[in-house]
Amino acid sequence: MTVLExxxxxxxxxxxxxxxxxxxxxxxxxxxxxNMPRMKLYLNFVRKxxxxxxxxxxELIKRRGQREPLQHIVGSTCFCGLExxxxxxxxxxxxxxxxxxxxxxxxxxxxxxxxxxxxALDLGTGSGxxxxxxxVHCPAAQxxxxxISGEALDLARKNAARHNVLDRIDFLQGDGFAALDSPKLxxxxxxxxxxxxxxxxxxLQIEVRDHDPRQALDGGPDGLAFHRRIAAEAAxxxxxxxxxxxxxxxxxxxxxxxxxxxxxxxxxxxIDDYTQRPRILNAHG
Ligand SMILES: C[S@@+](CC[C@H](N)C(=O)[O-])C[C@H]1O[C@@H](n2cnc3c(N)ncnc32)[C@H](O)[C@@H]1O
Numbered sequence: 001m002t003v004l005e006x007x008x009x010x011x012x013x014x015x016x017x018x019x020x021x022x023x024x025x026x027x028x029x030x031x032x033x034x035n036m037p038r039m040k041l042y043l044n045f046v047r048k049x050x051x052x053x054x055x056x057x058x059e060l061i062k063r064r065g066q067r068e069p070l071q072h073i074v075g076s077t078c079f080c081g082l083e084x085x086x087x088x089x090x091x092x093x094x095x096x097x098x099x100x101x102x103x104x105x106x107x108x109x110x111x112x113x114x115x116x117x118x119x120a121l122d123l124g125t126g127s128g129x130x131x132x133x134x135x136v137h138c139p140a141a142q143x144x145x146x147x148i149s150g151e152a153l154d155l156a157r158k159n160a161a162r163h164n165v166l167d168r169i170d171f172l173q174g175d176g177f178a179a180l181d182s183p184k185l186x187x188x189x190x191x192x193x194x195x196x197x198x199x200x201x202x203x204l205q206i207e208v209r210d211h212d213p214r215q216a217l218d219g220g221p222d223g224l225a226f227h228r229r230i231a232a233e234a235a236x237x238x239x240x241x242x243x244x245x246x247x248x249x250x251x252x253x254x255x256x257x258x259x260x261x262x263x264x265x266x267x268x269x270x271i272d273d274y275t276q277r278p279r280i281l282n283a284h285g
Contacts (some may be wrong), residue, residue: 001054004045006030010061020205025070029060029099032074049055067206080133084159089151091216093129097192100247100280101130103271104190105137107243111187117142119184121237123176123191124148124231126216128156128169130190135165143169144186146179148215176226177233185239193226193245195219223249227256231263235285243268246281253278 001009007026013024031038033056049057061071071077071092078083079093082102084094108118118141122131125145135143147153153171160166172179196217201209208217219225227246234244244265248256257267260283271280 001047001129002045003030003047003049006049006054006057007041010057010142013061014065015245017067018206019064025056025064025211026061028070029064030057030209033057033060066203067115067210069207069211072211072278077127079127079129080137082129082132082163084127084129084132085155085162086127087155088211089149089213090127090155091212093127096130096279097129097247098133099271099273100190100245101133101137103245103280103282104130104188105134105141107188107245108134108138108141111145116239119144119186119239120188120190121180121184123189124164124193124216124226125156125171126152126192128159128171129167130192131156132160132163132165134190135168136163141168144172144180144184145169146172146176148173148175148179149213152213152216169180176229177237180237184237185242186237187239187242188245189230189234189237189242190245191226191230191275193219193230195223195227195247195249195252197221197223219249223252224255224259231259238285244281244282244283247279248281249279250279253281256281 010026013025014025019025027038027041031041035086060073071086076083077092094250120134120141120143122145125131125147131145134141150173153173157171160169194217197220198218253270260267265283267283269282270278273279
């Protein structure tokens with residue numbers, strides 16, 4: 001079978017299994033298998049696949065047809081241009097979180113570093129995506145990254161090492177601010193907390209519901225349990241002038257604003273994602 005025939009058949013198979021963008025998913029998997037950029041497939045439409053290649057590809061397509069995320073099958077994803085390993089222990093980083101990372105490193109790079117080292121706390125680091133992007137884009141910053149999951153932290157450490165920033169990120173396990181082993185002050189507290197209301201989890205896309213870790217998704221009855229804790233507990237951990245930047249879900253902006261304003265935070269900005277939906281809170285004391 002040729003590359004083109006394999007693409008056509010597999011696209012049809014994934015479409016029948018309810019997979020979004022079946023042609024793109026097929027091409028990405030085939031490019032991964034053949035170890036070539038996706039666009040190069042187009043120059044190889046008439047190339048015949050060997051029996052071994054076909055057997056291996058059938059296995060990949062079968063997994064994707066069972067709604068395993070592409071990123072788990074290939075073992076990695078791209079976040080802010082950085083390749084990060086991902087598996088079932090961590091949330092697959094999402095494109096909207098790249099905006100949060102960019103807000104974070106822009107803030108850190110704008111601060112005057114003459115008096116003290118720049119510091120940021122990433123609560124619920126998962127794959128380490130936010131902490132690593134901050135460290136890569138702000139070479140003067142020292143980051144503390146926490147998670148309740150030890151398995152997530154193991155992967156985050158490996159990702160940090162891969163991007164040569166392990167020496168500037170401390171990884172600590174624990175529940176929210178309780179992970180901090182000693183009192184510390186930060187220029188920035190950044191977090192993409194779990195924010196799906198518990199009752200909504202069962203209706204999520206299968207790839208998310210069955211493959212992202214439950215504790216990365218479940219934000220309690222209204223999805224905002226973790227945000228409430230941050231609003232109530234963050235103040236003693238910020239330097240004077242320090243900021244909080246948080247991601248939240250579509251439709252949660254009014255509730256988030258209320259939560260933070262009722263705890264005397266000043267909401268400086270609520271920032272939209274790529275689809276013009278408000279998704280990031282920017283607040284200070
Ligand atoms: C939505 S995921 C975000 C992961 C990563 N920061 C990202 O943006 O892709 C939330 C993360 O918070 C962690 N988490 C959940 N509850 C926590 C808690 N009580 N304390 C610390 N981390 C927690 C989860 O294990 C998960 O890694």
